[in-house]
Amino acid sequence: MKQARERREDQPAFVLHAHPYRETSLIVEALTADYGRVALVARGAKRPRSELRGVLQAFQPLTLSWAGAGEIKTLTRAEWRGGLPLVAGSALLCGFYLNELLLKMLPREDAHPQLFRDYQSTLSKLAAGAEQAPALRQFEVQLLAQLGYALPLTHEVDSGLPVDPGARYYYAFDRGPRTLASEPERRYPLVRGTTLLALAQQDFSAPDAAVEAKRLMREVLDHYLERRTIFSRRVVRDIQALDEIADEDDDS
Amino acid sequence: MEPLSSLEELTQALRCLPSVGPKAAQRMALHLLQHDREGAQRLALALEAAARGVRHCQRCNTFTEDEICTLCRSSKRDATLLCVVETPADLMMVEHTQAYAGLYFVLMGRLSPLDGIGPKEIRLDRLLKRALDGAVREVVLATNFTNEGEATAHYIAELLAARKLKVTRLARGVPVGGELEYVDSGTLAQALRERRLLAN
Ligand SMILES: [Zn+2]
Numbered sequence: 001m002k003q004a005r006e007r008r009e010d011q012p013a014f015v016l017h018a019h020p021y022r023e024t025s026l027i028v029e030a031l032t033a034d035y036g037r038v039a040l041v042a043r044g045a046k047r048p049r050s051e052l053r054g055v056l057q058a059f060q061p062l063t064l065s066w067a068g069a070g071e072i073k074t075l076t077r078a079e080w081r082g083g084l085p086l087v088a089g090s091a092l093l094c095g096f097y098l099n100e101l102l103l104k105m106l107p108r109e110d111a112h113p114q115l116f117r118d119y120q121s122t123l124s125k126l127a128a129g130a131e132q133a134p135a136l137r138q139f140e141v142q143l144l145a146q147l148g149y150a151l152p153l154t155h156e157v158d159s160g161l162p163v164d165p166g167a168r169y170y171y172a173f174d175r176g177p178r179t180l181a182s183e184p185e186r187r188y189p190l191v192r193g194t195t196l197l198a199l200a201q202q203d204f205s206a207p208d209a210a211v212e213a214k215r216l217m218r219e220v221l222d223h224y225l226e227r228r229t230i231f232s233r234r235v236v237r238d239i240q241a242l243d244e245i246a247d248e249d250d251d252s
Numbered sequence: 253m254e255p256l257s258s259l260e261e262l263t264q265a266l267r268c269l270p271s272v273g274p275k276a277a278q279r280m281a282l283h284l285l286q287h288d289r290e291g292a293q294r295l296a297l298a299l300e301a302a303a304r305g306v307r308h309c310q311r312c313n314t315f316t317e318d319e320i321c322t323l324c325r326s327s328k329r330d331a332t333l334l335c336v337v338e339t340p341a342d343l344m345m346v347e348h349t350q351a352y353a354g355l356y357f358v359l360m361g362r363l364s365p366l367d368g369i370g371p372k373e374i375r376l377d378r379l380l381k382r383a384l385d386g387a388v389r390e391v392v393l394a395t396n397f398t399n400e401g402e403a404t405a406h407y408i409a410e411l412l413a414a415r416k417l418k419v420t421r422l423a424r425g426v427p428v429g430g431e432l433e434y435v436d437s438g439t440l441a442q443a444l445r446e447r448r449l450l451a452n
Contacts, residue, residue: 002286016366017366019367020270020271022271051436054436054438054439055436055438057398057399057438058398058399060438080436080437080438082437082438082441085398085445086442086445088402088406089406090406090407090410092399092402092403092406093365093403096364096365096399096400096403097365099366100365100366103366110271117408146281225412229366231366231368231370232365232366234365234370235363235365235370235371237370238371238372239370239376239407239411242376242377242380243410243411243414244410245377
């Protein structure tokens with residue numbers, strides 16, 4: 001289908017990722033407030049003295065202008081908006097994780113203004129050095145809700161009864177918490193009521209709630225990712241493994 | 253199916269070069285055969301020799317034809333300093349400054365989860381071993397100031413600092429001769445955050 005040529009000026013945006021394209025250009029995947037995820041060719045951005053390249057960095061608020069028809073448009077201007085400290089240190093890996101989730105789960109050109117605000121506020125927290133795990137869990141829940149997979153967390157799906165913090169449930173994908181008795185086939189992740197409520201309230205102070213919430217969200221996300229793997233998770237694991245190997249060498 | 257002719261084979265082979273599409277590959281192949289047979293011979297020999305002979309230095313991981321490269325073998329270098337860079341080109345840039353007399357480790361990349369590059373792909377295990385050889389006192393992190401370069405520097409720093417090594421990072425800010433009016437806002441913002449004391 002032939003799409004009409006469009007022109008957008010100074011749209012609030014974040015770069016999610018950029019990869020080389022032809023000799024001197026980049027293809028930039030960006031998250032915009034009003035047009036969702038867009039793919040833009042940044043012509044000449046790989047040239048040694050291109051000003052674009054320094055601007056087109058992830059985790060920084062930008063305004064982007066573009067024009068064109070079809071799936072990949074042409075970037076016509078990129079400006080640094082500022083106002084967000086640099087995401088640094090281990091928070092960078094969290095940022096890569098957010099971007100990878102968006103690239104793999106969010107279809108192109110599906111507008112989600114609320115998701116854009118959620119993303120920006122998650123980045124602000126990470127840049128400010130807030131605790132990373134709760135920020136990530138909150139974004140995961142927000143992302144799924146914006147994609148139309150809002151997670152029921154506070155009530156059992158079958159009876160409609162409130163989730164009992166002391167009980168355990170099977171978390172049925174696309175449906176919600178089910179009691180052990182109503183799910184005899186045990187096809188779903190097992191989770192405590194406290195953890196479901198922790199996710200609903202975004203308060204992970206209960207013992208082991210953070211660890212269990214991470215595990216549950218991972219299984220839920222994997223269900224929607226349908227075999228696309230999130231490489232950022234492997235990177236985190238490999239770094240930890242490296243730390244342990246080096247420790248063993250120290251001891252010997 | 254008929255086997256590829258030499259010309260087709262050459263055109264296909266040229267496409268392994270970055271950003272060379274079918275048209276450009278055909279143009280290169282025809283040019284070599286039509287106008288520059290001598291150049292073609294020379295290219296073939298050079299490629300053959302390089303592909304066969306060039307490997308990674310056992311100490312610094314850069315390209316060399318020896319077990320250990322000349323820089324690593326040099327007695328004039330300060331073995332207590334180890335500078336970590338992303339690419340051989342970055343190594344040459346640092347060398348060009350003549351402001352650094354230590355040794356190097358070349359990662360041949362940087363952590364970039366979105367490109368499928370993790371610690372295994374850039375051989376961080378080899379860097380750890382190299383940095384912990386007992387002679388190195390300070391590791392200078394000269395990875396790029398991109399998110400990927402920063403993440404790489406951060407994790408190397410964490411791994412090494414836990415093992416009592418001094419770890420430093422290149423300073424960043426307004427370029428030499430830079431006029432504020434022409435410096436990009438991101439650089440200026442960071443230079444403000446990382447401002448240093450001149451008088452108290
Ligand atoms: Zn070497």
